[in-house]
Every structure is written in C-alpha cells, then in structure tokens.
Amino acid sequence: xxDIETREDLNILLAEFYNRLLQDPAINYMFTDVAEINLEQxxxxxxxxxxxxxxxxxxYRKNVLQIHMDLNSREKITDKHFETxxxxxxxxxxxxxxxxxxxxxxxxxxSIITVMKIKIYGT
Numbered sequence: 817x818x819d820i821e822t823r824e825d826l827n828i829l830l831a832e833f834y835n836r837l838l839q840d841p842a843i844n845y846m847f848t849d850v851a852e853i854n855l856e857q858x859x860x861x862x863x864x865x866x867x868x869x870x871x872x873x874x875x876y877r878k879n880v881l882q883i884h885m886d887l888n889s890r891e892k893i894t895d896k897h898f899e900t901x902x903x904x905x906x907x908x909x910x911x912x913x914x915x916x917x918x919x920x921x922x923x924x925x926x927s928i929i930t931v932m933k934i935k936i937y938g939t
Contacts, residue, residue, distance in 0.1 A: 819915025820870065826863045829921075833908045834859065843900045850891040869924050870917055880928070881935055888936050898929045 820829060834855055838844045847853050867874035887893060905925045909918055 817914040820913045820917040820921060823867055826866050829912055830859060830862050833905055836904050836908060843897055846897060851887055870921055884932055885936055902929055
C-alpha cells in the first residue's frame with residue numbers, strides 16, 4: 817500500500833470518505849439537508865484544504881472554523897457527529913493508504929476536531 821503523496825491521492829481518499837459519510841444515516845443529513853452540499857462541487861474545496869494541510873501547497877483560503885460554526889447555528893454539531901466523521905476518516909485512510917502522510921492526515925483530522933469542539937462548544 818502506498819502513502820498519500822499527491823493531489824490525486826487526496827481526490828481518491830476524500831471521494832471515498834464523503835461517499836461513506838453520505839451513506840451513513842448518523843451524519844449524512846448534515847451534508848444533504850443542513851449544509852446542502854453538492855459533492856461534485858464540494859470535493860475540490862476539501863481536496864484544496866487537505867492539500868494545504870498535508871503538503872503546505874494549494875489555494876485553500878476559506879475559514880473552515882467559521883463554516884462549521886455557521887453550520888452549527890443551523891443544526892447543532894454533536895460529539896456523535898464529530899466521532900462519526902473521524903471514525904470514517906480513519907477507516908477510509910487506513911483502507912487506502914499507509915505511511916507517514918497517512919498518519920499525519922489522521923493526526924490532523926483529530927486536531928481539527930479538537931479545535932472545532934473548543935471553538936464551537938466553548939470548552
């Protein structure tokens with residue numbers, strides 16, 4: 817198994833990840849009904865975000881925290897949502913890749929969730 821090394825690897829990872837999220841009734845409504853994402857349009861933005869996060873390259877300039885705080889104001893993002901998101905991320909990442917960037921991606925995902933919880937819940 818190879819490591820996450822390119823933008824195309826991120827495309828593969830994140831397409832599979834979001835496909836799984838959109839099939840999980842514990843969280844899919846947050847994407848379909850609340851955020852009303854169009855995966856085809858949303859995916860390149862998420863790939864930009866992870867490209868920036870893992871490779872320090874790319875053109876992502878949106879405020880991820882503010883996007884999620886706005887989402888939380890429409891529908892509370894619960895610990896269960898964060899746990900479901902992270903579990904799917906780890907499972908898909910481990911299913912498709914192995915190596916330092918794979919581990920870095922999982923660590924970043926955990927860090928992102930920790931910061932979001934602190935900022936959203938104020939704890």
